Amino acid sequence: MNYAAFKLSRDSKNRLTLLDEIQQKNHQVLAIRAFPISAPDEGIALVDHQGNELMWIENLQDLPTESRRLIEEELTHRDFMPEIKQINSVSSFITPCIWWVETDRGDTCFTLKGEEAIRRLSLTALLITDQYGIHFLIRDRTKLNHHSAKLLDRFL
């Protein structure tokens, strides 16, 4: 593993930059998760603004702490995917309807446009897309409380 060739920093405008040792050139980069849902920590690409891949990180755990912190910071900014902890209520059982939920990013409400906006990721995990395209994750629906599970069940 070659950590030396890997220099991540933030420039004055707080943008993530990658120093290319060979060409002695700074690239502004974006960090992108290749598998944001199925394996968030595996396969992270650093791409420039044209979408060209500059660096591929097999696993976040392999990085030096400083770089890892920078990338993680960047990723939390980019991949906003609140996780639903509890469903408080829904406006109706016929879509479109409004859901009031508690997430790990705070309480919110969103509009569910149709049943197809609820996507099964696995037997227990669900991804709900709201009307604006924001994704809400339910990591394990068997772990929801009874009330939430009952509400959710009406849509599945």
Add this chain to the structure above:
Amino acid sequence: MQDETHWCSFHYQKELALTTYEHAGVGHIELFDTQSRLSHWCYTVSEIHSAHHLIKCFNQQLNHYLKGRPKDLITDSTHDEIGFTEKVSTSIEEQTPQDTVSTWILLRLWRFAKPYKARLLIGFLLMLASTAATLVPPYLTMPLMDEVLIPYQNGNPLNVDLATYYLSGLLGAAVLAWILGWSRTYILARVSERMGADLRTTTYNHLLKLSHEYFGAKRTGDLMARIGAETDRINLFLSLHLLDFATDVIMMIMTAMILVSINPWLALITLLPLPFIAWLIHLVRDRLRTGFEKVDRVWADVNNVLADTIPGIRVVKAFAQEEREVKRFYDANQRNLEINDRVNKIWSLFTPTVTLLTEIGLLIVWIFGIWQVSENQITVGVLTAFLAYLGRFYLRLDSMSRMVSVTQKAAAGTKRIFEILDHVSRVPEPTRLIHLPNIKGRIELQHVGFRYGTRRVTHNINLIIEPGEMIGLVGHSGSGKSTLINLICRFYDVTEGAILIDGIDIRSFPIAEYRKHIGLVLQEPFLFFGTIAENIAYGKPLATRQEIVAAARAAHAHEFILKQPHGYDSLVGERGQALSGGERQRISIARALLINPRILILDEATSSVDSKTEREIQAALDNLVRGRTTIAIAHRLSTLRQANRLIVLDRGKIIEVGNHATLMAKQGYYYQLYLSQTGHADADLSSPVDSNNHESNPTKEWK
């Protein structure tokens, strides 16, 4: 044409030529000399082998005659050596389907009931018991009437003990019937639900094993209706109606027995309407059945319209044909209505008629019963019990007659399901299997000929592709390139000749095992509903993420995938609608590369990507192609510059073979083709292209 009753003879002589051609299923043999056609014969295409054989023999004989030494006839070696019989499976397909469905076809469902024999038996016994239990209460009305009520009416004191005794008997019987009925329904409904599920999965399983050809001929909507709606109907029939029906029959038989045991004469009168009803059922049944079958077909039609327009919605909208499609749907529905109306007309008459008959029956029993009571032949109790039984009996009869329609529906559905199940794949699994865990990838085509139906598309193709060789197939549209690939992949079986892999006929491998060695990128890339990662890993579901990414990189799909909202976890629509044509192609290339096949087949795999991307994919493929047998088809001839050999096809025949330079030097068909593409003769492609000359990828890997 010669006079058909007379034999003509021609002598072998110089310039005599026998030729054959065929058109639309009819073959012609013509005999020429230098000036004219001497004779002409026709044959059906099924005899094509004999015809070719004849011509072969003729030419040999002629040759020998001209040289003056006749010889024995040669035998046709190509088929005999390999020893495969042509068209193994035609027998069932060619049976004409029976026009009428017999209700007996339902018995074929027994195949699916077999695994549940034990439970079915328990269910049946429970059914007998529960039916018997429900028949106890009316029986008890007899002593209640004769021993309790009538004596009381005649002035005797009320026998409370006896009354309690009988009444508790009534209650006990009711409770028993409840318990038994519940467990019976539970057990049997579970079994039939499972049978239905088995039926559906078996049919689907069978369907997927059928050959390419079958799907070419069938409509999607029709198949979907059969597997979806019709299995459901059969399921419903099994789980609900059949159960009811069996209960009814048992109930009626038991009731009849009880009635006869109480009073044979009265019983005889009671059963009087039965023959009439049987006759009525017989009368309507046929009409209903054909009606229902029509309904099924129309239902499939409705489905067909949906299956046509929903995937083709872009075309529909682009040509502003919504109105027409709505009309088409409306028409199909209208036909549905019409046929249903017709069925309902019969039906609406049938049920009330049965009811009327039963009412009349009841009336007759009353009349006869009153007469018998007045003659003191029976007691009032007996008559009441009779009437109580009768109510049940006729009720059952009524519901049983309703069964006629459900049964006929189920029979029609069963027939259509078994049409699928009875269909044997045209690409049959061999009887003597040869397993081949690893192949080298030497492909040999020997005298390969193929026809779609009666239409002949390839003729006598002979080709040997060495392991690791890259072959480019070129030719005009419709020249049979895809067909050749279909044959190599065994989507169809050759009609003549044989295809050998590593010297073994591909017909001796298990099909699925064989196809595992082939990575195929089709002309129309197809993506399933699911994530990009799932689509890439389609041929190897257990692939690791690293493998998926590596395959995507090789197909130059990695970077555009990263641009998708969820990277590799992004959903692509049912028809991959969220992606562009070129993106879809690249994903399907990645899919083919992931399984790491010995044989890679690219049918216009890069036709929808721009030249730069194509070059990049080519560069990536060059690495992957190394050591694999590759067959690539491309209209853009520059795509095939890496090919070791180019095979030029025209109208199903190989007309030129060689690499780009030799073919250009030959100034033949390929030369023309090439010129028509580039527009100028002095192209630089004859010089080998340095494939390593691409910009070095700045990507570094962390391993």
